[in-house]
Amino acid sequence: MRYLVLTDIHANLEALDACLADATTRRYGASVVLGDLVGYGADPNVVIERIQALAPVAIVRGNHDKVACGLEQAEGFNAVAKSAVYWTLDTLTPANRSWLANLPEGPTTVDDVVEICHGSPFDEDAYIFDELDAVRALKASTRPLCLFGHTHYPAAFELADGTVDSLGRSTAPEAHLPLRDGAKYLVNPGSVGQPRDGDPRAAYAIVDTDAMDVELIRLEYPIARAQSKVMKAGLPEMLAQRLSVGR
Ligand code: ZN
Numbered sequence: 001m002r003y004l005v006l007t008d009i010h011a012n013l014e015a016l017d018a019c020l021a022d023a024t025t026r027r028y029g030a031s032v033v034l035g036d037l038v039g040y041g042a043d044p045n046v047v048i049e050r051i052q053a054l055a056p057v058a059i060v061r062g063n064h065d066k067v068a069c070g071l072e073q074a075e076g077f078n079a080v081a082k083s084a085v086y087w088t089l090d091t092l093t094p095a096n097r098s099w100l101a102n103l104p105e106g107p108t109t110v111d112d113v114v115e116i117c118h119g120s121p122f123d124e125d126a127y128i129f130d131e132l133d134a135v136r137a138l139k140a141s142t143r144p145l146c147l148f149g150h151t152h153y154p155a156a157f158e159l160a161d162g163t164v165d166s167l168g169r170s171t172a173p174e175a176h177l178p179l180r181d182g183a184k185y186l187v188n189p190g191s192v193g194q195p196r197d198g199d200p201r202a203a204y205a206i207v208d209t210d211a212m213d214v215e216l217i218r219l220e221y222p223i224a225r226a227q228s229k230v231m232k233a234g235l236p237e238m239l240a241q242r243l244s245v246g247r
Contacts, residue, residue, distance in 0.1 A: 001030055002028040002029050002206055002208045003110070003114065003206065003207045004023045004030070004206055005147055005206065006189075006192050007148075007190075007191065007204075008034070008035070008036040008150070008152050008192060009033075010192075010193040011037070011038045011040060011041030012041040012192065012202075012226050013042075013047055013226070014222045014223070014225050016202075018221035018222075019219065019221075020050070020054075022219050023206065030056070031054045031057065032056055032058045032116050032147065033059040033060075034059075034117065034149040034150075035061050035062025035106070036062030037062070038065060039065070039081065039085045040081070041239075043229065044068065044091055045091065045093055058108045058116055059104070060103065060105065060106035060116055060117060060118050060124070061103035061118065061124070062118045063119070064081075067089070068092065068100060069092070069097045070089060074086065080238055080239060083235070087233065087235055091233075106119075106124050107124075107140075107146070109142060114145050114146075114207060115143035115147070116146070117147075119149075121137055121142075121146055126150075127150055128150075128186065128188070129153070130166070131157065131164050134157035134164050137186055138157065138164060138186055144179060145184075145185045145214070146185070147187055147188070147189070147207070149191070150188075153196060154169055154190030155186075155187070156177055156186070156187045156188070157187075158183050159185075160182070160183040171199065173218050174216070174218075176215055176216075177213070177214040177215075177216065179212040179213065179214065185214075189204050189205030190203025191203055198246050199218060200245060200246035201246070202218070202220075203217065203218055204219075226240075227241075227244070
């Protein structure tokens, strides 16, 4: 199976549409979504409807999704995130709010090879940044490949012969990560709608479980259009500015 992998879309419709169009040319048979569909961006309702139309075979909720539908308070959020998430709560249609509220908590197994989660397989809200975080996550993961999001940083970790290594990150529009027999992997494709690794291009992945290969893709999208929608919506200006720098 070839899976389209989307995470941290954050209501950025322009970035999502660019990824969907690009993914169509690469072909995929099913999709998986790792949470944070909304929060920060100006198009929460349309983004949710795009994902519903995709009919992902597996989807988990993110921390922004939980607050945006009223399941949780924005206690751990900074002022900008808080104001965006409350704007989202007001903007969502009742139907989309209740759809978000019913998204499952990760981790979720997809098949014999793939498992998905938002933050980590042991805690949906935990962040995986370095090898130390990855060790615990790799132990908790029940599949050869665990896909995660939440940090908005593309990352890949490999557990082979008892050692965990962080695999180098590429800036190419497309990079391949072959999955070796007997090893375990933890892969974050990076954020569709709000990259924070200093690269403003949208990020997503395609996982091929027959070829045992992960394609990590970066792609340009109409950033200026997404920014002007953020400003028009009255969302904090910083949320528009950061899209240009990918921070
Ligand atoms: Zn996020």
